[in-house]
Amino acid sequence: xxxxxxxxxxxxxxxxxxxxxxxxxxxxxxxxxxxxxxxxxxxxxxxxxxxxxxxxxxxxxxxxxxxxxxxxxxxxxxxxxxxxxxxxxxxxxxxxxxxxxxxxxxxxxxxxxxxxxxxxxxxxxxxxxxxxxxxxxxxxxxxxxxxxxxxxxxxxxxxxxxxxxxxxxxxxxxxxxxxxxxxxxxxxxxxxxxxxxxxxxxxxxxxxxxxxxxxxxxxxxxxxxxxxxxxxxxxxxxxxxxxxxxxxxxxxxxxxxxxxxxxxxxxxxxxxxxxxxxxxxxxxxxxxxxxxxxxxxxxxxxxxxxxxxxxxxxxxxxxxxxxxxxxxxxxxxxxxxxxxxxxxxxxxxxxxxxxxxxxxxxxxxxxxxxxxxxxxxxxxxxxxxxxxxxxxxx
Amino acid sequence: xxxxxxxxxxxxxxxxxxxxxxxxxxxxxxxxxxxxxxxxxxxxxxxxxxxxxxxxxxxxxxxxxxxxxxxxxxxxxxxxxxxxxxxxxxxxxxxxxxxxxxxxxxxxxxxxxxxxxxxxxxxxxxxxxxxxxxxxxxxxxxxxxxxxxxxxxxxxxxxxxxxxxxxxxxxxxxxxxxxxxxxxxxxxxxxxxxxxxxxxxxxxxxxxxxxxxxxxxxxxxxxxxxxxxxxxxxxxxxxxxxxxxxxxxxxxxxxxxxxxxxxxxxxxxxxxxxxxxxxxxxxxxxxxxxxxxxxxxxxxxxxxxxxxxxxxxxxxxxxxxxxxxxxxxxxxxxxxxxxxxxxxxxxxxxxxxxxxxxxxxxxxxxxxxxxxxxxxxxxxxxxxxxxxxxxxxx
Numbered sequence: 001x002x003x004x005x006x007x008x009x010x011x012x013x014x015x016x017x018x019x020x021x022x023x024x025x026x027x028x029x030x031x032x033x034x035x036x037x038x039x040x041x042x043x044x045x046x047x048x049x050x051x052x053x054x055x056x057x058x059x060x061x062x063x064x065x066x067x068x069x070x071x072x073x074x075x076x077x078x079x080x081x082x083x084x085x086x087x088x089x090x091x092x093x094x095x096x097x098x099x100x101x102x103x104x105x106x107x108x109x110x111x112x113x114x115x116x117x118x119x120x121x122x123x124x125x126x127x128x129x130x131x132x133x134x135x136x137x138x139x140x141x142x143x144x145x146x147x148x149x150x151x152x153x154x155x156x157x158x159x160x161x162x163x164x165x166x167x168x169x170x171x172x173x174x175x176x177x178x179x180x181x182x183x184x185x186x187x188x189x190x191x192x193x194x195x196x197x198x199x200x201x202x203x204x205x206x207x208x209x210x211x212x213x214x215x216x217x218x219x220x221x222x223x224x225x226x227x228x229x230x231x232x233x234x235x236x237x238x239x240x241x242x243x244x245x246x247x248x249x250x251x252x253x254x255x256x257x258x259x260x261x262x263x264x265x266x267x268x269x270x271x272x273x274x275x276x277x278x279x280x281x282x283x284x285x286x287x288x289x290x291x292x293x294x295x296x297x298x299x300x301x302x303x304x305x306x307x308x309x310x311x312x313x314x315x316x317x318x319x320x321x322x323x324x325x326x327x328x329x330x331x332x333x334x335x336x337x338x339x340x341x342x343x344x345x346x347x348x349x350x351x352x353x354x355x356x357x358x359x360x361x362x363x364x365x366x367x368x369x370x371x372x373x374x375x376x377x378x379x380x381x382x383x384x385x386x387x388x389x390x391x392x393x394x
Numbered sequence: 395x396x397x398x399x400x401x402x403x404x405x406x407x408x409x410x411x412x413x414x415x416x417x418x419x420x421x422x423x424x425x426x427x428x429x430x431x432x433x434x435x436x437x438x439x440x441x442x443x444x445x446x447x448x449x450x451x452x453x454x455x456x457x458x459x460x461x462x463x464x465x466x467x468x469x470x471x472x473x474x475x476x477x478x479x480x481x482x483x484x485x486x487x488x489x490x491x492x493x494x495x496x497x498x499x500x501x502x503x504x505x506x507x508x509x510x511x512x513x514x515x516x517x518x519x520x521x522x523x524x525x526x527x528x529x530x531x532x533x534x535x536x537x538x539x540x541x542x543x544x545x546x547x548x549x550x551x552x553x554x555x556x557x558x559x560x561x562x563x564x565x566x567x568x569x570x571x572x573x574x575x576x577x578x579x580x581x582x583x584x585x586x587x588x589x590x591x592x593x594x595x596x597x598x599x600x601x602x603x604x605x606x607x608x609x610x611x612x613x614x615x616x617x618x619x620x621x622x623x624x625x626x627x628x629x630x631x632x633x634x635x636x637x638x639x640x641x642x643x644x645x646x647x648x649x650x651x652x653x654x655x656x657x658x659x660x661x662x663x664x665x666x667x668x669x670x671x672x673x674x675x676x677x678x679x680x681x682x683x684x685x686x687x688x689x690x691x692x693x694x695x696x697x698x699x700x701x702x703x704x705x706x707x708x709x710x711x712x713x714x715x716x717x718x719x720x721x722x723x724x725x726x727x728x729x730x731x732x733x734x735x736x737x738x739x740x741x742x743x744x745x746x747x748x749x750x751x752x753x754x755x756x757x758x759x760x761x762x763x764x765x766x767x768x769x770x771x772x773x774x775x776x777x778x779x780x781x782x783x784x785x786x787x788x
Contacts, residue, residue, distance in 0.1 A: 112723070
C-alpha cells in the first residue's frame, strides 16, 4: 500500500491519537496505533488512510485523505507505536509525505527517509461506532460541553457526578454537570429533536477528549456538523469537516445510571437580582480573593441596593476578604433590585460559574444561605446557561 | 512612609523576587520580603522603594523609583510575605499604586484597597554587596552566560562542574562550563581588563537567576551596563537601566575551587572540517534521533568529502539512526575538507552544542573516537564560542 498525504494534516491526526492512546497498558496492543488503507471504507471516503487508537473509554478514528498527484495504491493494515510515529511526522522537512507499507512502514519527505518496524493487527480491538441518529452543529455541541464541564466532580467517590449528563428531549439538547455542591446547565435550544427522549452520562474525561478533537477538527464557523448516535452504552460521534482533507469518528463509553433530580436545587424565587460586567466581577474576585482564607476562599459580597425587586437601580457591590495575610476590599458599580444583603461565596466556585460568560451577567440570590443563580445577562446568548452556586455558611 | 509607584514596574520587581525567595525555609524570616523606604540610599536613588529577598545563595535587591505626582513621604522598613503581595500587585486594577506603611502595609489602586499584616525586620539577613571593579555591557554578560550554561552538570556529585567559571584576564572575560563529558567556552573579546587575573565559579542555578534578572531588567540594546565586583566569596552585580524606573543589585555566593585544566581536551589538530547551516543540521538531528536508541541517542554522521584539509568542497553529510522502532536517514548538503569518515554522537549533546548558534556552523573532527569541536562558522560573531563534544565509542 502507498499513499501521499499532507504532512500537517497527518501530524495533526497523529497528535490527536497520541493523546488518547495510553503509553502503557496491561494489554500492550492498546499502546499501538492501527494504520489501515482499506480497499473501500464507509461514508464514501474510499482511499483514505484510516488511523485508529483507543484507551478503552474512547475509541478515536481519523481518516486522512490523500494529497498531491501520487495515486493511492493497494490496501493494508498494520500496528505501529503511536508516539515515535507522531514525533517523526511532526518534524518532517517537506510539506508532503509518502507513506508506504511493505513489510515495514516507510515514510519519505523531502531529503528524509525512515522505516518503522510494524506489528500484526490480529487482536487489536475493532471499535463499534453506533449509527447516527441526530445531527448538530459542531460549535453548538462544543459550546454546550464547555459551558458545563467545570462543574463535574474530579473525586473518585462521586460516581455519577464524574460525568456530564446529555438530555435529549422535545426541548432540544441539555448538558448538565454537578459535583453535588454546584450545578451547571446549558440548554441548546432549537437542537434537532429525537423520536424519544434519552439521558446519557458521558465521563468528564471523555468529554475532554471530545472537546479537544472537535476544537482541532471542526471549523470555528457554523458550517461543520456532527452526527450523534448511541447504542449499547456507547455514544458515537462523526464529523467530516467540509474544508479539510480529514474525517473523524469517536465511540465513547457511557456511564451507567442518571443524575438525581437536580432541578429542585434551582431556586424558583429570588430576593435580590443584580447585573454586573463578567470581566469586572471576575478581575475583582481574583484580586480580593488573594487575601481570602486559604481553606474556604471566602469572599463577602455586599449589595447595598434596596429598590423593590424588578425595579433595578444603579448601586454598589462591595467585595471583601480577610485571611492570614491581611484584608482586601473593592467596590464595583452594579444594577440591582431587591433587599440589601451580604452573601459569602467560595471565590473559586463563583469564578468557575462566571468562567464561560462575557459581557453582562445576572446574579440572582434566593437568600444569604440558599442557592444563588449565575447566568448571562442583557440580551445575551439565545441559548441558556445557568449555574447554581451555594453560599458559604458563615 | 508613603510612595506612589508604577504598577507594572512594581509587579515585575516582585515577580523577580518571588522566584528567588523560598516558599519554605528552616529560617522562616527568609520566606519574607524586606520592604524599605530609606531616608537616603546609595548611588543617588534617594526616595526609592527598596525590596530585598534572598535564598541564601543569591541576594536580590530591587529599587523601584516613585511615579506620578504624589510626594514620597517618611521612611520605614518592614517584612511581608512575598507571594501574596506579588499576586495582589499583579492583579491591581489601576496603572498606579499608592503604597503606605503605618502599622500595616496598605495598597490602593483605583477602586481596590488592601491591607497586609507586616513583621518586624529585626533579624532579617542584611546582604553585603561587593564594591564594583569592572563595567560590562549587560547584553555581553548575558551572551557569555547563556552560551555556556547548558554544559554545566546537574548532578549533585559533580561538585565544581555544577558551576560556571568566569575567568578575568588580560584577554578579557571567558565563561566556561563542563560536566566532564563536554565543554563550552565563550570568550568575550574586548571586555575591560582587571588589574589582575581572577577565576570565579558561580553555581549554575545562581547563573540562572542572574540571567533571568538581566533579561527582565536590561534593555535589549547595548545601552545598559552591569557593574561587577567580588569580595569574600561573593560576586556582586549592579545595574541601573537607563530608561526604566528601577535598579537592581545582586550578591551571588561563589563556589570554592576552580576547574581542572580543561584546555587539554580541546584538540589542536583536525582531520576533517565541515560547514553546515545550524538550523538545517539541528532539524535533521531532531528528526533522525527520534529513531535512535533510547539509551545513548546515537546518530551516525557520515561525511563523504575527501579533499585535502583546508580545500573545502561541496559534499554530502548523511545522518542515520537505528533503534527499537526502526531506522531514519537523511542527507544534507555540506562544505567539507579532509578525510571521509563516520562519527557517532549522542544527538542530545550535539544539539546542546549547536543550541546557541545561528547561520553557518563549523564542525572540526580530530578523529572518530576523539573530541570534536563545534563553533560559529563564516564571518560570524566577533566573540568566540567553542564547544567540545566527545563522540560515542561504538
